[in-house]
Amino acid sequence: MNIVVLVKQVPDLAEEFEVNSDGTELDEDCLSWVLNEFDDHALEEALHLKEETGGSVTVLAPGFEGVEDVLFTCLAKGASKVVKVGDFDVSPDSHSIAAVMAKALGEIAHDVVLTGVQSVADLDGQVGPLLGANLGIPHVSVVTHVSINSAAKTATINQEYAGGVLGEFEVSLPAVLGIQAARELPRYAPVSRVRQLMKTETIDEVACDVGMGGGLVVKKMSPPEVVGHAEMIEGDEDEVSEKIVAILGDAGLINK
Amino acid sequence: MSNDIFVLIEHRDGKVSENAYELLGKARSLAAAAGGSVTALVLGQGVGNMASSLGAANKVLAVEGDSVAQFTPTGYVNALTPIVETGNPLLTLVPNTAVGIDVAAGLSAALKLPLASYAIGIEIADGLPSIVCQTLGGKINTEVGFTVGRGIVAVNGGAFAADDGRIEGQPLVETLSASGDAAGVVFKRFIEPESGDVDITKEDILISVGRGIEEKDNIELAEELAEAMGGAVCASRPVVDAGWLPKSRQVGKSGQTVKPKLYVAVGISGAPEHLEGMRDAELVIAINSDASAPIFGAAHYGVVGDLFDILPALTEKIGEAG
Ligand SMILES: Cc1cc2nc3c(=O)[nH]c(=O)nc-3n(C[C@H](O)[C@H](O)[C@H](O)COP(=O)(O)OP(=O)(O)OC[C@H]3O[C@@H](n4cnc5c(N)ncnc54)[C@H](O)[C@@H]3O)c2cc1C
Ligand SMILES: Nc1ncnc2c1ncn2[C@@H]1O[C@H](COP(=O)(O)O)[C@@H](O)[C@H]1O
Numbered sequence: 001m002n003i004v005v006l007v008k009q010v011p012d013l014a015e016e017f018e019v020n021s022d023g024t025e026l027d028e029d030c031l032s033w034v035l036n037e038f039d040d041h042a043l044e045e046a047l048h049l050k051e052e053t054g055g056s057v058t059v060l061a062p063g064f065e066g067v068e069d070v071l072f073t074c075l076a077k078g079a080s081k082v083v084k085v086g087d088f089d090v091s092p093d094s095h096s097i098a099a100v101m102a103k104a105l106g107e108i109a110h111d112v113v114l115t116g117v118q119s120v121a122d123l124d125g126q127v128g129p130l131l132g133a134n135l136g137i138p139h140v141s142v143v144t145h146v147s148i149n150s151a152a153k154t155a156t157i158n159q160e161y162a163g164g165v166l167g168e169f170e171v172s173l174p175a176v177l178g179i180q181a182a183r184e185l186p187r188y189a190p191v192s193r194v195r196q197l198m199k200t201e202t203i204d205e206v207a208c209d210v211g212m213g214g215g216l217v218v219k220k221m222s223p224p225e226v227v228g229h230a231e232m233i234e235g236d237e238d239e240v241s242e243k244i245v246a247i248l249g250d251a252g253l254i255n256k
Numbered sequence: 257m258s259n260d261i262f263v264l265i266e267h268r269d270g271k272v273s274e275n276a277y278e279l280l281g282k283a284r285s286l287a288a289a290a291g292g293s294v295t296a297l298v299l300g301q302g303v304g305n306m307a308s309s310l311g312a313a314n315k316v317l318a319v320e321g322d323s324v325a326q327f328t329p330t331g332y333v334n335a336l337t338p339i340v341e342t343g344n345p346l347l348t349l350v351p352n353t354a355v356g357i358d359v360a361a362g363l364s365a366a367l368k369l370p371l372a373s374y375a376i377g378i379e380i381a382d383g384l385p386s387i388v389c390q391t392l393g394g395k396i397n398t399e400v401g402f403t404v405g406r407g408i409v410a411v412n413g414g415a416f417a418a419d420d421g422r423i424e425g426q427p428l429v430e431t432l433s434a435s436g437d438a439a440g441v442v443f444k445r446f447i448e449p450e451s452g453d454v455d456i457t458k459e460d461i462l463i464s465v466g467r468g469i470e471e472k473d474n475i476e477l478a479e480e481l482a483e484a485m486g487g488a489v490c491a492s493r494p495v496v497d498a499g500w501l502p503k504s505r506q507v508g509k510s511g512q513t514v515k516p517k518l519y520v521a522v523g524i525s526g527a528p529e530h531l532e533g534m535r536d537a538e539l540v541i542a543i544n545s546d547a548s549a550p551i552f553g554a555a556h557y558g559v560v561g562d563l564f565d566i567l568p569a570l571t572e573k574i575g576e577a578g
Contacts, residue, residue, distance in 0.1 A: 013393045013525065016548050026396070095364075095371075118357070120393045123400065125361040125371040125410065129329065133365030138330050138440040142354035142510070156444070159354050160510050161268075164449035164503050167354075169328065172440035178357070180510070181497045215370030215407065219386065220399040224550070230542060230558035237569035240559050244541060245573045247557060251539055253461065253518050254485060254577055 001055030001150055002109040003046045006101060006131075007074065009033040009066060009091070010121045019221045026221065033066050035073070037186075038116025044182035045146055046114050047078045053150050056080040058108060062097060063087040068203060075197050076189035083108065086208035094122050095214035098130035104206045105135060110174055112155060117142050117178040124214030132176040140171060141178035148173075257406075259292030259383070260345040264336070265310065266355050267298065272309050275351040275413050280312035281420025282378060282411070283349055287314075289380040290346050296427070297339065299324040299332055304429050311425025321434030326443035327355055333362030334436025341367055345406070347378070347385055352410040353509075360410040370407035372400050374528070376415040385409075393527045394550035413509060413532045452504025454488045460517045461487025464507055464534070465495055468523015468544065468563055472500040477567040478522060484574040490514065492524050508533035523563050526551025543567075 011017070011031045018027040046057045058081045059074040061067050071082035085104045092100070105113070115128035132139025144166065145158035153173045158166040160180055171177075233243045248254045261283040266273040276296075283294045296313035298306055304318040317339065323331040332355075340348055340363055348363065350356040352374060364371035376397070377388030384405050389398045390412060456462060463482040465475060478489045489505065496506040507514055509529040519537035523544065524530060531554050534540070542555035543563050552558040559566060 011392060013395065014546065017392060017396050019396070094361075098365075120391065123373060123389055123391060123398055125364055125373045126357055129358045129361030130365050133333075133362050139358055139362070140329055140441065141357040158447065161354050162510060162513075164506065164511060165268075166447040166449075167327070168444040168447060170442040170444060175440065185498055215403045216372060216400045217403055218398060218400055221396055223395065223548075224390075224397045224553060230540075230552045230555035232552075233557055233559050237561065237565040238573070240561065240566060241570040241573040244557070244559075244570055245577050247539075247541075248485075248518070248574075249577065251518070253539070254574060 001053035001148060002111045003049055003055050003057045004110040004113045005043050005046045005059045006115045007039040007059055007061045008036045008119050009070060010036045010119045023220050024218045035070055036116050036119040040186035041182040042114040042116050042179040043074060044186040045179050048183055049148055053148050060085055071203050072194050072198050073189050075201055076193040077187055083204040083206055085206045093214040094124045094127045094130055096210060098127050098134050100208045101131055102134035103208055112173055113176045115178050117180045124216050128176050128178040137174050138171050139176040140169060142180050143177045144181050257344045259290040260295055261287045262295050262297055262345040262348040264350045265296050265298045266351050272306055274418055277418035277421035278416045279349045279411055282416040284312055286378060286380055292346060299335055301325045304431055307427055307429045310427060311423035312421040313427045315428045318429055318431045319434050320431060323437045324434045328438040328441040328443055329358030330441045331438035332359050335434035336363060337366045338435055348408045350410050352412050356410050360408050364408050370402045373410040375409045375411045378409060390528050393525060412528055414535055449503055452502050456488055456490045456505055457512050457514055459488045461485050462490050462514060462516045463487055463520045464490045465522050466492040466524030467494045475500055481567055481571045484571050492530050521551050524551055525549050526554055
């Protein structure tokens with residue numbers, strides 16, 4: 001079973017964001033990049049599937065600042081092979097990345113492609129279903145369970161809906177699956193192991209053009225006006241707690 | 257080419273989903289602004305009888321056939337592609353849900369139409385749509401337009417008022433048979449979630465913990481506060497995915513929708529998918545160490561601070577008051 005995982009770096013949400021002077025891009029200087037958490041789940045699920053089916057896990061990421069660290073971390077977690085696709089100055093839009101990855105997958109064997117369900121940085125739709133469409137293979141999003149039948153070349157998967165209701169589907173392979181949650185929490189890769197692999201392993205490269213773009217024009221970026229609409233309670237923990245008790249008392253939620 | 261607004265109606269067990277009304281209500285005002293009409297797209301078997309609950313639409317297109325009897329991404333995309341191509345509406349509104357994610361992108365790819373996702377605002381000025389998308393976990397809103405002036409929009413849950421779309425009536429129903437097939441995806445069954453020890457949708461007071469709680473043992477801090485107040489503990493998705501609390505305690509898009517009298521959000525950033533499940537709580541108090549956390553936009557009162565200091569102090573003060 002040739003399992004492929006797409007990974008993406010996204011701006012760390014713990015940071016404060018600033019928009020540049022023309023109001024259409026984030027100020028790069030305030031950004032720190034982290035692996036999209038759902039991609040970590042996709043990789044984790046892929047590693048379990050590899051153990052079950054005796055296949056290989058190939059991780060693809062676009063060439064972007066910091067991509068080497070991400071890819072060596074994936075190797076340290078157990079990926080069989082890592083591939084850097086193209087070279088990008090800015091994080092590409094979803095339509096472009098789907099086109100670029102579809103092209104790259106023309107030369108990389110794939111029975112199942114796992115992506116994260118979504119990332120906090122996409123605007124023009126999720127890459128997974130766009131990639132599925134580009135490759136002409138099925139795609140299912142919001143997947144919380146995967147089991148592969150290698151002989152039949154099918155996967156039985158669960159898609160999650162509101163309230164935790166699941167839909168069970170049988171999908172013929174190859175297919176693209178957007179992973180919401182792996183069966184176990186993503187494993188941790190010791191930094192020492194990552195460092196060691198940086199000396200002994202190499203990253204494959206596939207050249208690619210930047211895609212066509214997603215057809216969106218960004219007019220304005222700004223923090224939402226509602227932020228800060230909460231009335232802020234100031235003070236140390238005791239003062240804050242007393243004030244909350246008073247608020248709850250006034251609301252009739254506790255006895256004053 | 258038309259100035260119509262198409263709306264994909266999500267439904268299950270013969271019942272129209274709440275998000276369909278949110279989209280229909282918005283579609284009405286957009287159609288009025290654009291000088292077009294609203295078409296509701298309902299896919300399934302025997303779906304025409306849902307039309308009476310879709311009075312907000314001018315027309316209901318009932319798309320029937322085996323390939324769409326149950327939702328599959330491929331079945332829906334293949335059936336919808338020729339319909340959207342022929343109708344060529346100004347906008348096709350799709351809910352940004354497990355159903356809509358695949359359909360929106362599938363249509364975008366098949367028809368080479370642009371797609372704006374995570375929409376929380378849509379306006380039309382001079383015939384051109386402008387969409388506000390919620391990005392970066394709710395920290396930045398991005399306003400976009402379409403290069404070709406029309407496209408597909410995946411709309412976040414709760415972005416628009418459902419009441420505006422909940423209109424009884426008898427719109428014109430046109431029935432079509434679904435084209436294409438479900439190409440490699442077979443629906444098997446629905447699996448209902450296990451019911452939990454506590455029904456959080458029935459609790460008046462909820463203490464909700466997020467990833468800021470750091471580890472399972474710390475949930476006790478929230479349990480103690482809940483106990484002092486006579487409430488229950490619930491959580492955001494990462495806490496449940498980590499196995500620290502059962503799925504039945506999850507609040508949000510893929511968990512429960514709660515409307516308690518009091519919701520105390522502790523160490524929860526306030527991602528759009530979380531807010532979807534608690535935005536109608538009567539009183540929301542948020543405790544978070546990040547002053548720019550979006551949860552403060554959804555809360556009535558906020559405390560910027562360390563939950564490990566505040567929770568024990570609050571539990572103690574409530575004990576003294578009670
Ligand atoms: C299809 C889909 C469905 C989803 N469904 C749901 C759902 O049903 N429910 C849900 O919750 N999420 C859901 N999510 C996930 C959602 O996108 C977010 O990832 C999630 O809500 C984040 O949870 P969190 O706020 O606990 O964690 P984080 O976003 O990591 O936030 C943790 C917060 O804790 C704060 N913090 C850290 N330490 C402290 C401290 N000591 N004191 C005080 N504050 C502290 C941080 O400042 C931060 O704001 C879904 C996602 C997708 C894609
Ligand atoms: N630039 C990218 N490079 C590689 N994979 C990506 C990229 N963008 C998105 N993906 C994949 O698609 C998933 C959904 O991301 P997004 O389309 O940004 O919501 C991610 O979790 C990745 O698996």
